[in-house]
Amino acid sequence: xxxxxxxxxxxxxxxxxxxxxxxxxxxxxxxxxxxxxxxxxxxxxxxxxxxxxxxxxxxxxxxxxxxxxxxxxxxxxxxxxxxxxxxxxxxxxxxxxxxxxxxxxxxxxxxxxxxxxxxxxxxxxxxxxxxxxxxxxxxxxxxxxxxxxxxxxxxxxxxxxxxxxxxxxxxxxxxxxxxxxxxxxxxxxxxxxxxxxxxxxxxxxxxxxxxxxxxxxxxxxxxxxxxxxxxxxxxxxxxxxxxxxxxxxxxxxxxxxxxxxxxxxxxxxxxxxxxxxxxxxxxxxxxxx
Amino acid sequence: xxxxxxxxxxxxxxxxxxxxxxxxxxxxxxxxxxxxxxxxxxxxxxxxxxxxxxxxxxxxxxxxxxxxxxxxxxxxxxxxxxxxxxxxxxxxxxxxxxxxxxxxxxxxxxxxxxxxxxxxxxxxxxxxxxxxxxxxxxxxxxxxxxxxxxxxxxxxxxxxxxxxxxxxxxxxxxxxxxxxxxxxxxxxxxxxxxxxxxxxxxxxxxxxxxxxxxxxxxxxxxxxxxxxxxxxxxxxxxxxxxxxxxxxxxxxxxxxxxxxxxxxxxxxxxxxxxxxxxxxxxxxxxxxxxxxxxxxxxxxxxxxxxxxxxxxxxxxxxxxxxxxxxxxxxxxxxxxxxxxxxxxxxxxxxxxxxxxxxxxxxxxxxxxxxxxxxxxxxxxxxxxxxxxxxxxxxxxxxxxxxxxxxxxxxxxxxxxxxxxxxxxxxxxxxxxxxxxxxxxxxxxxxxxxxxxxxxxxxxxxxxxxxxxxxxxxxxxxxxxxxxxxxxxxxxxxxxxxxxxxxxxxxxxxxxxxxxxxxxxxxxxxxxxxxxxxxxxxxxxxxxxxxxxxxxxxxxxxxxxxxxxxxxxxxxx
Numbered sequence: 001x002x003x004x005x006x007x008x009x010x011x012x013x014x015x016x017x018x019x020x021x022x023x024x025x026x027x028x029x030x031x032x033x034x035x036x037x038x039x040x041x042x043x044x045x046x047x048x049x050x051x052x053x054x055x056x057x058x059x060x061x062x063x064x065x066x067x068x069x070x071x072x073x074x075x076x077x078x079x080x081x082x083x084x085x086x087x088x089x090x091x092x093x094x095x096x097x098x099x100x101x102x103x104x105x106x107x108x109x110x111x112x113x114x115x116x117x118x119x120x121x122x123x124x125x126x127x128x129x130x131x132x133x134x135x136x137x138x139x140x141x142x143x144x145x146x147x148x149x150x151x152x153x154x155x156x157x158x159x160x161x162x163x164x165x166x167x168x169x170x171x172x173x174x175x176x177x178x179x180x181x182x183x184x185x186x187x188x189x190x191x192x193x194x195x196x197x198x199x200x201x202x203x204x205x206x207x208x209x210x211x212x213x214x215x216x217x218x219x220x221x222x223x224x225x226x227x228x229x230x231x232x233x234x235x236x237x238x239x240x241x242x243x244x245x246x247x248x249x250x251x252x253x254x255x256x257x258x259x260x261x262x263x264x265x266x267x268x269x270x271x272x273x274x275x276x277x278x279x280x281x282x283x284x285x286x287x288x289x
Numbered sequence: 290x291x292x293x294x295x296x297x298x299x300x301x302x303x304x305x306x307x308x309x310x311x312x313x314x315x316x317x318x319x320x321x322x323x324x325x326x327x328x329x330x331x332x333x334x335x336x337x338x339x340x341x342x343x344x345x346x347x348x349x350x351x352x353x354x355x356x357x358x359x360x361x362x363x364x365x366x367x368x369x370x371x372x373x374x375x376x377x378x379x380x381x382x383x384x385x386x387x388x389x390x391x392x393x394x395x396x397x398x399x400x401x402x403x404x405x406x407x408x409x410x411x412x413x414x415x416x417x418x419x420x421x422x423x424x425x426x427x428x429x430x431x432x433x434x435x436x437x438x439x440x441x442x443x444x445x446x447x448x449x450x451x452x453x454x455x456x457x458x459x460x461x462x463x464x465x466x467x468x469x470x471x472x473x474x475x476x477x478x479x480x481x482x483x484x485x486x487x488x489x490x491x492x493x494x495x496x497x498x499x500x501x502x503x504x505x506x507x508x509x510x511x512x513x514x515x516x517x518x519x520x521x522x523x524x525x526x527x528x529x530x531x532x533x534x535x536x537x538x539x540x541x542x543x544x545x546x547x548x549x550x551x552x553x554x555x556x557x558x559x560x561x562x563x564x565x566x567x568x569x570x571x572x573x574x575x576x577x578x579x580x581x582x583x584x585x586x587x588x589x590x591x592x593x594x595x596x597x598x599x600x601x602x603x604x605x606x607x608x609x610x611x612x613x614x615x616x617x618x619x620x621x622x623x624x625x626x627x628x629x630x631x632x633x634x635x636x637x638x639x640x641x642x643x644x645x646x647x648x649x650x651x652x653x654x655x656x657x658x659x660x661x662x663x664x665x666x667x668x669x670x671x672x673x674x675x676x677x678x679x680x681x682x683x684x685x686x687x688x689x690x691x692x693x694x695x696x697x698x699x700x701x702x703x704x705x706x707x708x709x710x711x712x713x714x715x716x717x718x719x720x721x722x723x724x725x726x727x728x729x730x731x732x733x734x735x736x737x738x739x740x741x742x743x744x745x746x747x748x749x750x751x752x753x754x755x756x757x758x759x760x761x762x763x764x765x766x767x768x769x770x771x772x773x774x775x776x777x778x779x780x781x782x783x784x785x786x787x788x789x790x791x792x793x794x795x796x797x798x799x800x801x802x803x804x805x806x807x808x809x810x811x812x813x814x815x816x817x818x819x820x821x822x823x824x825x826x827x828x829x830x831x832x833x834x835x836x837x838x839x840x841x842x843x844x845x846x847x848x849x850x851x852x853x854x855x856x857x858x859x860x861x
Contacts, residue, residue, distance in 0.1 A: 119741060122738065127737035133730040135731065136856035137752070149740045149741075149744045199738075202739070
């Protein structure tokens with residue numbers, strides 16, 4: 001873990017960023033030996049069904065997310081990808097009409113029961129959203145927001161976490177001199193990296209990313225992709241994306257959803273080169289969706 | 290060119306149907322709507338601008354020192370004064386018959402309308418009137434006499450006439466009027482100061498003494514040993530205080546006696562003379578002999594008096610400082626009360642309450658509350674705040690003062706709370722809208738960080754909604770500062786003896802009645818005996834009230850823009 005952290009500043013130079021962003025797919029593919037059977041499971045989804053009112057959005061989803069790897073969820077709009085990851089940190093609980101059945105287990109412990117501490121769960125699962133959502137406060141306060149609400153006020157602790165999180169989010173060099181300025185003055189790409197820094201500042205076990213690059217330009221996207229690649233190993237990342245090149249570049253495993261059902265789940269290399277299902281093949285080759 | 294092509298009737302190629310020109314209907318082009326909406330805005334702007342211009346024009350000109358005109362009528366009478374205004378009117382048949390033929394002819398040329406002007410002659414103590422209408426056909430001669438003076442007096446309105454001689458102890462003085470007048474005014478202010486602060490202090494001490502005795506009486510019973518002791522102590526102290534009082538009274542009497550030595554003899558235009566005490570002249574100037582710089586000096590001095598001193602002559606002259614003070618303080622207390630109240634209510638409505646028919650009903654009721662006549666709020670404020678709440682406070686904390694009420698009558702706190710009640714719907718509606726406008730992505734971001742609902746509201750939603758809340762507060766302040774009707778029965782008075790803030794603990798006396806610019810306008814304009822003289826003051830006070838509200842609003846807008854910059858940002 002620490003070695004990865006130290007490497008960060010060196011690889012965060014802009015020229016490097018673009019080339020590295022494309023490289024992972026090759027690296028991931030050529031590393032070989034990846035197999036779901038060999039992975040340790042961090043989060044298990046078990047017979048999960050979800051309804052919005054009378055409309056069922058997810059059907060019998062069974063899925064095991066590997067620890068320390070990047071898992072991409074792909075599929076056409078409305079197939080339930082976002083619904084699934086919003087169920088993991090139970091943001092769907094905020095919607096009155098949502099009902100669900102089945103189970104999810106984080107490190108073996110159920111997270112869907114009535115008596116589960118949702119606030120604690122959300123601290124263990126950081127989330128990055130499609131729309132950048134920095135809070136209306138300083139960069140510094142944004143990063144330590146999860147700790148502030150926990151009542152952590154020791155400056156030395158907070159300073160250390162701010163630096164560590166911003167370094168991991170590849171943002172430290174750009175903002176270290178203006179940590180106390182408003183986060184709303186940053187560019188869109190910086191804001192999204194700030195949101196990532198915020199999501200990882202509380203050291204979550206799972207990092208949920210809901211189309212983190214869909215509102216960003218290609219250069220900002222490349223930076224975020226590089227960042228996701230580097231976070232691999234530190235966190236178990238689950239990323240929802242519409243962009244199949246992105247899924248191919250950043251993820252180790254890919255799950256394809258269609259109409260609320262999990263169609264195929266395998267290593268990214270297999271999904272994109274030799275899918276076992278006709279629908280998957282049609283989707284990844286761009287024949288529909 | 291296109292016309293030429295279409296002109297060929299026997300063109301073998303059929304004309305392109307999709308490109309055929311046709312007349313779009315007027316509604317499709319939308320031009321009438323541009324005119325309608327633009328016209329509506331223009332009418333509204335014109336009305337507002339007209340009102341403002343009227344107020345500004347009259348308000349700024351009031352204090353300009355006009356020249357004094359001497360008018361001699363055909364029957365030999367003379368009048369001296371300022372022309373206040375002029376108007377045309379129609380003569381009655383009797384008056385018409387008495388006119389000489391030449392005058393009749395002149396009036397006939399002007400469609401039978403005669404011209405007359407209102408002359409502010411002053412000298413109420415001699416003439417029994419402040420103003421005189423003079424028609425053009427009565428006037429034989431007009432002139433602007435050199436050496437005509439305008440004396441603004443502490444009482445009896447202005448004196449217009451000529452300065453004859455300044456006397457000290459009955460002998461003509463060698464010193465100039467200006468020097469002696471300055472000294473006399475200093476003595477006058479000294480008397481005021483002694484009466485107000487030193488004698489006021491003694492009176493306060495006597496009152497405190499009486500209250501202390503009464504307190505012991507209420508606690509221990511009448512004729513108890515403690516009570517007797519307190520009475521004895523009070524009698525001793527009372528005697529000391531009365532001695533002090535007499536001493537101060539003697540001091541004032543001495544200054545008064547000194548004052549009486551200095552007089553100025555003045556003569557009105559008809560030749561009658563009068564002696565004026567120098568100390569009772571507020572301001573005097575030779576109206577026809579001033580150059581522009583001196584006129585500006587008089588103008589500024591009058592504005593200064595208006596802004597910094599207390600009213601005199603039943604509010605028609607002097608300043609409005611207590612009213613400015615009361616208006617600002619009341620608006621501030623109202624804002625302090627209405628902001629938290631409105632925000633909390635809106636928070637529950639938007640964030641916690643379950644949306645449904647009941648909530649819609651509550652929302653409609655809140656909105657309708659804004660349409661209740663303000664006097665109804667006033668009556669409620671009087672009944673609930675003054676009598677019920679204030680009465681309770683009096684019984685619990687100030688029993689020794691009863692039956693004189695302390696909080697159980699109109700006061701600045703009750704007036705402010707009544708206005709807060711009146712304006713709370715505005716704040717609730719604005720806050721609700723601001724809360725609804727906070728993007729859900731921010732709330733979700735906060736929840737995803739593990740924040741509870743209240744943490745999310747406190748740290749994310751409220752700061753982000755703050756500019757919107759400020760907008761509501763600005764609207765509430767604008768409405769509250771200009772409101773008069775509910776104040777008239779909850780604490781505003783014509784003339785407040787003391788400001789709500791002074792040097793005695795607890796410094797801020799929320800139970801005191803106060804003066805208000807809006808009520809001042811009503812009082813000066815419609816309740817004073819000398820309403821003609823008060824008219825310019827109405828405009829000036831209105832101008833001041835408008836400026837004050839604009840200033841309050843501008844500062845609130847400044848704060849809002851700073852909040853906006855901080856919390857809303859320029860992105861997206």
